[in-house]
Amino acid sequence: MTAPDFFPHPEPTQSYWLTHEDDLANHRTTEELPQEADYVVIGSGYAGTTSAYYLLKDEKFRPSTVILEARSACSGATARNGGHLKPDCYLSFWTYAKMFGPRTAAQLINHEIKHLKEIKKLVEEENIDCDFHLTRAIDVFLDERVSVPTIQAYREMVKAGYLDTSDIEFWANPKEAEQVSGMKDALCAFSFTAGHIWPYKFIMHLLRRAVEWGANLQTNTPVTTLSEKPDAEGRWTVTTPRGTIRAKNVVIATNAYTAGIMPEFKDKIVPVRGIAAHIAVPEGQRPPHLNNSYAVRFGPKQYDYMVVRADGSVVVGGAKQKVLLSDSNWENVTDDSKLIEGADEYFDGYMQRHFNGWEDSGATTTKIWTGIMGYSKDFMPFLGRMPGKRGIWLNTGFTGHGMPRILLSSVALAGLMKGEVDDLSHTDIPWPFWATEERIRSTESVVQSYMAGDKHNGEKKN
Template identity: 40%
Template sequence: MDSMQTDQQPMLPVPHATTPFWRTELHELDDHRSTADLPPECDILIIGGGYAGIAAAYHLLVGDETEAEAEAVAGKKVVLLEARQACSGATGRNGLLNFVSFTPELTRHSGGHVRPSVYPRLPHYIEEYGLEAAEQLAQFELDHVNAFANLVEKEGIECDFELTRSFDIYTDPEQAAVAKANYLRLKEAGVAKSTIDDLEWTDADRAEEISGVKGCVGCFTFTAASVWPYKLFLSLLKLTIQKGLNLQTHTPATAISPGPSRSGLWTASTPRGPISAKQIIFATNGYTASLLPEYTGKIVPCRGICSRITCPPSSHPPKLDKTYCLRLPHGSHDYLIPRNDGSIIVGGARSAFFPDPSQWYNTVDDSTLIEPAAHYFDSYMQEHFVGWEESGARVQQVWTGIMGYSADGLPSVGAVPGRQGCFVAAGFEGHGMPLVWLAMKGVVGMLGGMGFEETGVPGMFRTTKERLESERDDLRVKV
């Protein structure tokens, strides 16, 4: 593979994206450029200024590296390119639900959630990858809750971080029965206590009362966390800049090509000129195939929709003190985050637009709403929550965002096959909050020579030639 150039126009982030609630209080670094001119070269180039790119920069320049890791990056020049503003992609509009999974058991959700979602998928992963691999993934997700709690405390970051419990709501009796049976089967199979003991199941006789959701016939609760993602990651970005990161916003990478033979360099083309690097981290999620064409069809950009709902000051509906995922009729799997200011973030709306792939599949346009779902949230709280009928709850904002979905349902993490010095972490399927932080720590370790198996990243995430050449396509979309 001598070049990454393609004849296709790259699918880059579009200008004039819809404005999410999370980006209504902009940070001083939102449009920041550390230097007026783009440096012609650096040691490590990070492409993508969202969660993954900022996490990589933090682990490189600030985090708790081992002595060997610290030595590996000491004195190296690190540059981060972002196509738009910092944290303006899915991270800054976090609140996008996995609407692509074709089985309810595999639904994922984000939205400012650090929400491990392991038990619904464990039977699937145990069957395909074995108990040990499935438990590794489960623990990896669970570890993110404490990792974020410790990070926020260590750095003293004000980002509305809150440890909480989360509901997984079932409104279909058959789905509820399957979920409960899977849970019991996992306990019998000897799944690690750290994975399964945090789960609490409520049967139909009390499910609606406990959850406050109309028609709930069964629900789980488990530990999770919520956060204002933009505030968290811009605070981390500020720390990395203080440690020497060169941030260049409004600088899209349009192509990647190898440098002169045996130079070991890669060159990224941008509208502001080229920049060469010895190592590149592709933190590009849904946009990955634009720069790494071998990921075409393997990581696909897909659009989701989210809203913020408020109530008038005179209204006092029942208080919601947990986050939610609601599995509703007609295939919707919505998520909900109550906020301390009384507002509620609700996203998903799959049932309104999923039948028409042209509305969401293989698109990078987050400048417009998904029209069939534009009014999905208008009376959401009144329709689905007990005691909210006269609340006056109404939508204040609706926005869209682009996520990266994978043909085999798994993120791609690690050294890019056939691209020495190139590393990727992408395809997180709207479920990045409890996966990306430690995945990027692992990638940084790989840059310093650590083997994949030493990083703690689940083995099933490893990007391989076999995965790239596989004909598997779990998306199965017919456009």
């Protein structure tokens, strides 16, 4: 395996979401880089953009802010994801309970659920044209190795009583599960409230607002180094090929690429490559009706996720059965210019294979792309002050599941930066998100064992 360089690849694949390029895509607010700023935000994805948005939202406090983006605006994981805003409202409960205790597990889940209403509210307040839909997600299990333990774990979770499960519906009978989900060979299914969105349009709208509120956006400007220490005036030096900026505060929103500018995060946030596709029926034809979003579980850690767009086309990602065949497909990979061998053909005939009524639909893959996620070693993002580095703020490492986690993280981070709260313990951010020294120092990682499923027993396979 070649070591990643931790910088975004200059020529990424094009995702379906990026087919409607925003006119801010290659924006530079000023021709030259400012030499100084109160805040430099590195990264213009969901985390960087919402950090800047909430930092600048209040017109009484508008510090000078520069947003630096290595490629075009919002061209990382946010613009390459599945568009699924899906709280993990039962599946990871016992994993989290084992890691952090059952009350914290419930807090983590409730924090995700809260995002649905908050994002809906924001989309409505801002009148964002981003195809936001509140829907039901259906998790469908096609293999007994996952259906049986999940049903048992779910029942135990309900009995333990830490969570309000009134929004979750559950079918353990295969016939009912197939009927409700429309999926062939379903063994059981769960459904609950979720959402889906055009993530690029959502974030580009908020980025435009931040620019209107005074942010200086500089795209195609990679940060190559961040000084190890601040200078005598307490300013950090942010170096790019176009010059340096001295900044009192720096927000790290670089997700998978964080170790590129902060070596402390090597092996703490691991770049993981994922793949997704857009599937549609031929133009002029009507797609068979589907109105839920999906997660499909084919075996341990072998899953896909899928959203159904209002035009009846779908965006589906995962292909884990193929991706996980070799660690070199996904682990420590920052290259989103290439597809994943084997996974590229995986989506051909996908709807016909798995969904009743789609056999003669003629549905084909219209777009396929890869993207790089930032998996943190304990699945939790790093949020808040960087310990020992005054003025460095973290909002990074969202582990392939940022949609229902980032917005409220950015709200809390902005509150900290503006001095409205002095510590994340005074917010409703679950403590596993806090960027503590202990977490950053720890060498333990659950990423390999989590991703591996039943593929191998702790051995690496290359």
